[in-house]
Amino acid sequence: MKLRLENIGHAFLGRTVIEGMNLAFAAGEIVALVGPSGCGKTTLMQIAAGLVVPLRGRVHRAYRRHAIVFQEPRLLPWLTARDNIAYGLACAGTPRRHRREIAAARAREVGLEADDLGKFPAELSGGMRQRAAVARALAVAPDVVFLDEPFSAVDVGLRRMMQDHLAQAAAREGFCALFVTHDLGEAARIADRLVVLSARRRGIVDLRAVPGRPGARDERFVFDLVAAWSREEAFAELLDGAGRLQ
């Protein structure tokens, strides 16, 4: 197991968000963390990534390097796209020349042109910025990648392309990905495994494997799978908007 969360519990200002959470992630698998807003999925990801120190429990890490793709691109506005993509490498102490080569290769993978590399984030479109953020995460050759609703603001076509790219990269490079999302279709497309969280019960409601190979499932299959899930009790809270207003 690359990453193991043991009995994690956390609270913000006395309000408990997560309680007694146990999860383990193996190499090469993509785990989707789904749940309604406020169920603590982002908090759980931040705890796993070491950005938040949990009040209770322990995080066991058996890997060298991780990377994060946030909901927003979080590119440094004063660095060019190239230097932004190479930022993780710069932090790791990779020599300048070498990291420029890696950055260029990773940019190509996500469909950024050579011209775009010299531009500042302000000159790039929203989709290009998010692609640069993905390239930045994969550039460090991570063992674990954390993704916090990374494609919620990009258009449908680009979202599919990025999902497929991520699934292929995980299979090829063997990294484990923890994918936070509230989109069941996205989870059905690219996850090996699904972890369903609940806001009301403050914990895991359901754990299940998704049939088929991530990124290789066709549209019909994904559609039918989501339709089947939406009739199940485990997903009721996620799909029930009116119930949460009470």
Next chain:
Amino acid sequence: MPASMRSEARAAAWLGRYLWSAWAGATGLLCLAAAWQAAHELYGDFVLPDPLTTLMTLADLATEPGLGAAVKETGLRALTGFLLAAGIGTAAGTIAGYSFAALRLMKPVVTFILGVPPISWIVLALIWFGASGGSAVATVIVAALPISFAGALEGVATRDRGLDAMARAFGAGPLRRFRDVTLPHLLSYLFAAWTTAIGTAWKVAVMAELLGNSGGIGGALAKARALFDIPQVMALTVLVVLCALGSDHLVLQPLREAAERWRTAGQPWGVKR
């Protein structure tokens, strides 16, 4: 060497743009001069000499050996005061910006000090340091320090914590995070504060010299006032303004442009030039 030629071409293009932007500034200043001329025609020579006479007086003054020395003296005082104030204020403000306790404690103090009129400081400095250059420098420090302190404090306090978390996630240490994440953001606050501070430095230095009769442009101004030489008063005023504008636009602004090329990249054309 194509690489160096490209950088030279880029430098030339930048200089051209910078000089071109001066035209817009000149237009505003000429409008002001026109209003000045109109006021002169309304109120007469004694109350307000016209711009041309003022410039002629300034040109006459420039030929006298005393003026260069006076400008140098005042400039040295303003610059010493500014550098000390900017150095201490920026360092202290940056540290305070990282600590919530320091922020809460220092903010009212700075607001209080900013509220004290410079003239009170001048009187106090004259009592403490006597009518020498030292009191002018001290007054400049007291007047300019809170400005750069507040700028640095505000800059650090408003840093993007999301970017900070991103850098932390990629393993950046505190020093690297300060250099890569906080400093570029802080600089825009600092340059704004330093621009105000250097203008204040010139004004306050002249004021302190005038009241303490300790030479420099302020001393010349005191003499002109005693002689009721209004054109000379106007000429010296214009001179101080030119000095303050010069130190801002010839020193600070080019530095700012060089440090903030990323910011202009996303701006519309009309704001850029």
